[in-house]
Amino acid sequence: MCGIIGIIGKSPVGPLLLDGLKRLEYRGYDSAGVATLVGTGIDRRRAEGKLKNLAAVMEKKPIEGTTGIGHTRWATHGRPNETNAHPHMTPQVAVVHNGIIENFRDLRRALEGDGQSFETETxxxxxAHLLSxxxxAGLDPVAATAETLHRLEGAFSLAIIFSGQHDLMIGARRGSPLAVGYGDGEMFLGSDALALAPLTDRICYLEEGDWAILSGNGAEVRDAQGSVVERPVKRTAVSGALIGKGGxxxxxxxxxxxxxxxxxxxLTSYVDPLKRRVALPEVSCDLGNLPRLTISACGTAxxxxxxxxYWLEQIARQPVEIDVASELRYREAPLPEGGAALFISQSGETIDTLAAxxxxxxxxxxxxxxxNVPESIIARESNAVLPTxxxxxxxxxxxxAFTTQLVVLACLTLAIGRAKGSLTANREAALSEALLEVPQRAAEVLAMDAQFIGIAQELAEARDVLYMARGSLYPLALEGALKLKEISYIHAEGYAAGELKHGPIALIDDLVPVVVCAPSGPLLTKTLSNVExxxxxxxxxILLSDAEGLAQASDGVAHRIELPKVDPFVAPILYALPVQLLAYHTAVAKGTDVDQPRNLAKSVTVE
Known part of the structure; x- marks a missing residue:
């Protein structure tokens, strides 16, 4: 959510700032802007909407300067318009900001009482006014920043430039990520390594409460107390080549x-195909004697x-508690002595998950x-990391990210089952083999892509869509509904099929498509009864099943999609693909912005 790029360079940085912002589009945004140091002042360009609008502004009125900052904004305080777009500035400073300043109303009232006037709702x-x-009052930029940081409450990352100070940029983070990039006589700031990929592969990740004073020759990092500290500079493998659409x-x-x-x-990193046995990274706890595993995450994670x-309780016989992170952190659930907690996040920086x-x-x-990001905040604050x-x-x-999360969680299930003695070696081997078959079965599903296009045309005409399943496929009904809502803006709900008679059946008529995930297995007959x-x-x-399941289905089913038959253990991984394809093609049919749907952000770093 939101993106920051900052450069102390040797040549005009306007095009580089714009390119860095393009690499941050995936985080979600509704406006964008850049600011650079020019002479003894600050120049700025901003635009509402997509980066093409900012690019048009910069083409019409180019921006000079070798030191600058840029930002893609996802509105939290203030409407998504040019006035509220970052950077925000006074004649003395310009600042870009990810996160939320929780006490900004009190600060604003105090500043207004001192005669300061505000132009935005943000x-x-x-x-910017605190720094000014x-x-x-006579403080130098570093001292003014230290005083300002002390007064701010909330989660944020910042990049700041000061008029007339062409060899100075300050970055700070509290609860929101920020990386420092090291070049040859140049320095960079970015929300993540991807933004800096074309500029440098030498990255320092600021830790909680850190702030960094950058010049062209390097960076001095200070902790929350203002003490100078050393943070490791690492080489990152992130490459700009990884983000093309590839046709x-x-x-x-x-x-x-x-x-x-x-x-x-x-799978290659977790399963030994010869021994048909899972090997986890070192987790440094006794998986065989956990009184409870508490799982928490947000959204698809x-x-x-x-x-x-489902897997852990049925296969490993491991007691599990699960809650969305934004609820777990506030309901103050008692957690057992000797227990473990598992957190799932694509970005590794989701603020609610981190707080939980x-x-x-x-x-x-x-x-x-x-x-999915080994250098992320959540990874760094964990005792053990299971990377996707x-x-x-x-x-x-x-x-x-979702299907690889499922793969890792399946491997964790087998490891815990083995450690607890609830899974025999033969059973682990069979389930490991089932996992190893998933890539091929997934390729077979993707080869059926054309079958989903016609069905998606029908879904695109619907006002409401229901998804149903049972057992470990029930979460896939939730995921299918979430995907459709996210990118097509059609109202959709996922239900456990056994709950149909307890309310949702009232919604059923000939205008409501119902997507059913029902692979063959012990729950097939019950699910097909609900289909009837x-x-x-x-x-x-719209019935998603294998040949065995489709053979038992009613003649009244409108659409049948035959998926490869797999072990019920891995069916949730495989059935993720068809619900993704249905959502994707429905969104394309509706003409929505598939990659950047409205109001959503890739990485949610504010509450």
Whole structure:
């Protein structure tokens, strides 16, 4: 959510700032802007909407300067318009900001009482005025920044430039990520390494409360108390080549079709195909004697956790509690002594998930995390990290990150089952083999892509869509509904099929499509009974099943999609692909912005 880029360079930085912002589009935004130092002043360009609008402004009125900052904004305080777009500035400073300043109203009232006037509705503008107030009082930029940071409450990352100070930029982070990039006589700031990929591969990740004073020759990092500290500079493997669409129409489509490869990559790092046995990274806790595993996440990652709850309880016989992170952190759940907590996040920087992690850590839990960014905040604050190998995911709606999360959680299930003695070696081997088959089965599903286009045309005409399933597929009904809502803006709900008679059946008529995930297995007959109830009331059923399941289905089913038969254990991973394809093609049919749907952001770093 929101993106920051900052450069102290040797040549005009306007085009580089714009390019860096393009690399941050995946985070979600509704306006953008840049500011540079020119002579003894500050020059600025801003635009509402997409970066093409900012690019047009900069083409019409080029911006000079070798030191500058840029920002893509996702509105939290203030409407998404040019006036509220970052950078915010006074004659003395310009600042870009990710996050929320929780006490900005009190600060604004105090500043207004001192005669300051405000141009925007944002919380960020108070930062610029606080900095200016310090400078006018005779403080140098570093001292003014220290005083300002002391007065701010909330979660944020900042990049600041000062008029006339061409060899100075200050970055700060509290609860929101910020990376420092090291070049040859140049220095950079970015929300993540992806923004800095074409500029440098030498990255320092600021830690909680850190702030950095940059010049062209390097950076001095200080902690929250103002003491100078050393933070490691690492080489990152993130490459600009990883973010092209590769001939696909959208990033989401590309990422859907990358799933056989990234699922295979992730499996390779966790499963020994010869021994048919899972090998986890060192988790430094006794998996065989956990009184309870508490899982928490947000959005699609939470749905991955729901699937894991089924697996862990049924296969590993491990007691599990699960809650969305924004609820867990506030309901103050008692957590058992000797327990562990597992947090799932694509970005590793989701603010609610991070806060829930810190609550669990304070409660004495051993912290595990499943993340796609090993250098992320959540990874760094965990006792053990179980990485996914999805690679950069640019589309806002999660696809390959979700399926690789499921793969890792499946492997964790087998490891815990083995440690607890609830899973025999033969059973682990069979389930490991089922996992190893998923990349090929996934490729077979993707080869059926054309079958989903016609069905999606029908879904695009619907006002409401229901999804149903049972058992470990029930979370896939939730995920299918979430995907459709996210990118097509059609109202959709996912239900456990057994709940149909307890309310949702009242919605069924011939205008309501019902997508059913029903692979063959112990719950097939029960699920098909629910399908009959829908058909009897005129509902248009889209049935996802294998040959065995389709053979038992009612003749009244409107659409049948035959998926490969797999072990019920891995069915949730495989069935993620068809619900993704249905959502994708429906959104394309409706003409929505597939990769950057309205009001959504890839990485949610504010509450």
């Amino acid at each position: 919380d960020t503008e108070v930062i 107030q310090g400078l006018k 696909y129409r959208h990033f989401m489509q590309k990422e859907i079709f990358e799933q056989p490869a990234v699922i295979g990559d992730t 939470y749905i991955a956790g729901l699937v894991a709850k 992690l810190r609550y669990a850590k304070a409660e004495g839990q051993h912290i595990l995390s499943v993340v 190998l999805a690679g950069p995911e640019i589309g806002v709606a999660s696809t390959k 109830e829908v058909v009897a009331r005129g509902g248009r059923v």
